[in-house]
Amino acid sequence: MIRQNSIVVPQPATLKAWWALLRPYWTSDRKRGAMALLSALLILTFSLTYVRLALTVWMGHYQQTVIKYDATAIPSLLLTFLAILGLDIGVNVAVNFINLALGINWRSWLTKRFLQRWMNGKAFYWIEQEQSVDNPDQRITEDIDQFVTASLTLSLGLFGTVTQLIVFTKVLWIKSGALALSLFGNVIQIPHYMVWLAIVYSLTTSLIVQFAGRRLQPLTFQKQRAEANFRFMMTGVREHVEQIALLGGGPTEIKRVGQAFEEVRSNFWRILMFNLRFEPVTLGIGFVSALFAGFALLPRYLSHQITFGDMTQLSATFGVVAASLQWFIQNFVALQQYRVVVSRLAGLDAAINLSSLPRGPHYDSSLSNTISVTDLDLQTPQGRTLVSGLTVTLRPGERWMVSGPSGAGKSTLLRALAGIWHYGAGRVTLPTHAKLFFLPQKNYIPPGTLKAALCYPADPHAFDDETCRRVLTDCQLGQYSDVLDEVARWGNNLSPGEQQRLGFARVLLQQPDYLLLDESTSALDEENETNLYQLITQRLPEAAIVSVSHHSSLERFHTHALRIENGQARQTSPIAVA
Template sequence: MAGEACGDARALAKPVCLPAGTGHDSPALHAGVRASLRAAAQLARPFWMSERRYQAWALLAVLAGETVASAYMTVWLNAWNGRFMDALARYDAVALADIMGEFAILLATFVVLGVVAMLTGSMLQIVWRQWMTERFLDAWLGDSAFYRIERDQQVDNPDQRIVQDIDQFVTASCTLSVGLLSTLVRLVSFSLILWRLSGPLNMHVAHRVVSVPGYMLWAALIFASLTSCVTHWIGRPLMRLNFNKEGAEAHFRFMAASIREYAEQIALYRGASAEGRRMRASFDAIRGNFWQIVRFNLRFNPLTTAIIYISMIVPTFVVLPRYMAHAVTLGGMMRLSGSFAAVNGALSWFVQNYQALQGYRAIVARLDGLERAIASRQSQGAEDAGSIVCSVDTQRCLCAKQLTLRTPDGRVLTRDVNLAVHPAERWLIRGPSGVGKSTLIRALAGIWPYGSGQVTVPAGGGVLFLSQKNYVPAGTLKAALCYPGTDDAFDDDVCSNALTACRLERYAGSLYEVSRWGHRLSPGEQQRLAFARVLLQRPDFLLLDESTSALDPEMESGLYQTVIDRLPDMAMVSIAHHRGLDALHTHSLWIEQAHMASV
């Protein structure tokens, strides 16, 4: 397993090994900030141009208005602070009473604005997340993209990217964008105050007096620029570490979920110890990445902590010459210090949000990678080897013409297959293991692209595929039986009759019982449930890939005969090993390595 190949994560200087697919799915992961911004814009743009755009833009306008109003209130609070300190310096009790009344108004306004921001921001986030989740779900489930991504191992854990990363992307997009807007408004507002109140700084340079107008604004610009450059220089590795962290955590959760999914099989194999080893090996990747982040923070956190505390005293020392020269009052000094801190804070937005920004870039890279994987029709290996063309024809025939089947790495399994399956024909496919029998069935079903040639399915003709292990969703038994249709598509009597015909009469009265039927039913019962689906769906073409492997020969023959009797015009293509099925098929195929012979 990938987790076992990671080696000893205690070697902290070494890169952390992650599951296959991680780190190979988005150019935004390896490129610079511009690529991340382009990817983020590409992810966000469809929502802001969708049918929900009017509601989204209205909510955004309210948020922007609240941001501007809050910035104005901050300016007001800065002026209030100056008047408050001047009144204290004068021991003016009457003025203090009026000033405290003004503060009550400020406080109430800030509370109202905070509630508006919380409510509006929450509404925007849930609307955006719902729309984006539905869009990704439709794309992931449409055109069998979910199957192609897993088959070709294009990206890791697409389910987590939809469930968790979209939520984090929307939340971070709203938080960072609103924060940036607030920062820009405060920057402009307090820069004007700082320019107007700080006055010039006169310096003696080479026997000349040099006057620097608005010197505190220039000091804030220089200080913020220096701290931002140093922070980015030291913090560049963080984005990759965050990306690796998400991948390692997702892989660990996947392995834990697999133990729950296959609990019975693991218990029968006495595989608890093996699973423990696999889980610990997977956790080693988390631990290794964790200590890499700790090592990074040992360099990064002292820098940001120092910047925070230096920023607290720099404004006072910068304005101190003006105060000592009696050019400003104590209240004016406090107002200038607050304005300097506000400008510096706005200019240091990048420093203060550096870790959040790098985490955001990792999220963007994961979602961009999933979107690219969904959009890609096939992996590069399939493109190099050609692909099987699937088409629809008006003739009632399932056909394969000049079909060559390959593995994803290009190895030829079967070459030049020509097959025509007509209504009421029943074909039995046999051959040694590994020659491509199951691959041929999947090509006829239209889900195997590797190879060349053409597969033609009849227009409007239903094709149903039964595999050795069929999917049985949790919920009511009727919903599992009617899958992929809805449980109201068939009458209860029809469903009970189908169960009885497929030797599942003991469950005929349990149609509305809710359970995890994929675990409750035995493998043989699950295969009989799949045949009951055939009786309900009534397909024109039925493809069976060892779909009766868990049944005894008598039960197997009985199910085949039931389907043949009830659906006499249905065509069938089967892979099976029991000789007793020969008499139930009208044609037989024997597949050899790289060629096919028919009998």
């Protein structure tokens, strides 16, 4: 389990976690189509067993025909072989096609489910604050794909293996005969000895592989985590190339990213050293398996109890039975990787579930048009108290200026008013039908068209182009009014001041009832800052506005003031309004 800030994110037992991940899709509204595809796969997989049995029987006939120099039987054998080959190819193509179709349907459904649960209710924000699981984005983008693919591959492989085991064991049981052993002058007959030999051999080799490979799962888990952290750091460098270049941070980033890669390299060598011990075991078992059946059948062949063709057929049959019983060995690495994927997805699932548990300030909704804060205590995720006992009511048309020293809890208060802060106590009552808009110091500007960036989080079709051009011009961004449909990484193309002005243009489009401004004009000169505040107070006269800023020049645009200092919030009398 992972413990973070007194919160425990359990890692469920693998079997329980596997069932919790597997069950939802197969009981969802997609279950009929999924079951139909799965049934087709099982039928086709079952058919492959008999195709393989037919090939095994054909091999015995072919070997015996060659030994007898019977040229007249060759054409018939070739026609039979072509028929078996055609069936094998056709069934395998159908299996692969249906398997891929079922896999993409399952992955699509499961990805949407995780995305909705991760993004809805702001679970993604809580998980990032708590750092309860690493790289949740990779778990959704990569681990779900691996989970679906491995689930289908392993389950169908196991079904096919069980089918082969039943069918081929029956053949081996009938044809293997008895082995006579002389022990202390007594002759002991072991009937169906090839079946018992296959069971003993497979169980022995399986135990050997289990013992030799017991360290593979933790090594695989560490590998995926190290690789994901390395990719995350590289992505961060790419997103902040300008700041790194301006600060001359290249050497530092080389060292920092190099340290992340060092964990990848170190884990690679641990896996390499593991393979030096593990691979000789599996390779040795594989080499012995190829000859084992032939040596076991040699006494009956030399005593003329079976023909060479029978020996060939029985060797192939024994190989199938032994391989079926050794399914664990053959899929040992895949099973360990699968367990890691299940554990990672289960960890994300558990973190999402915990994010919905009530904790911290209690958030209520009300039909009232006010935001009410009662006995609010705010803490950091580490438990340090920022503000204690705050009680305040925000009404439509009021404009509050929140001030205080850096780190006092001003921005945290805004996040509590937005309903996303979960560290502390008290009660925050939010109006049910009011529209609340949060404008941070640094705006999120997604890549794509400028119009989509401007309209975010609304759909770009929610506003016509003329309205978009007008708000851009109002916010001193008129130079971009003719490139609304241009696709670019606007977060990199716009200066910090332009990004903040774009944020205010969003406000004019959204027309919120409550506007929370967190250092939203820190990159602007006083003239632009004044123009924007005048603009929103004129365009949003009924909106309640709460501003966090260190600029005393903004006080004149507010009707109320709140000072946070030394863990206490102190209200002052209404101030002059511009």
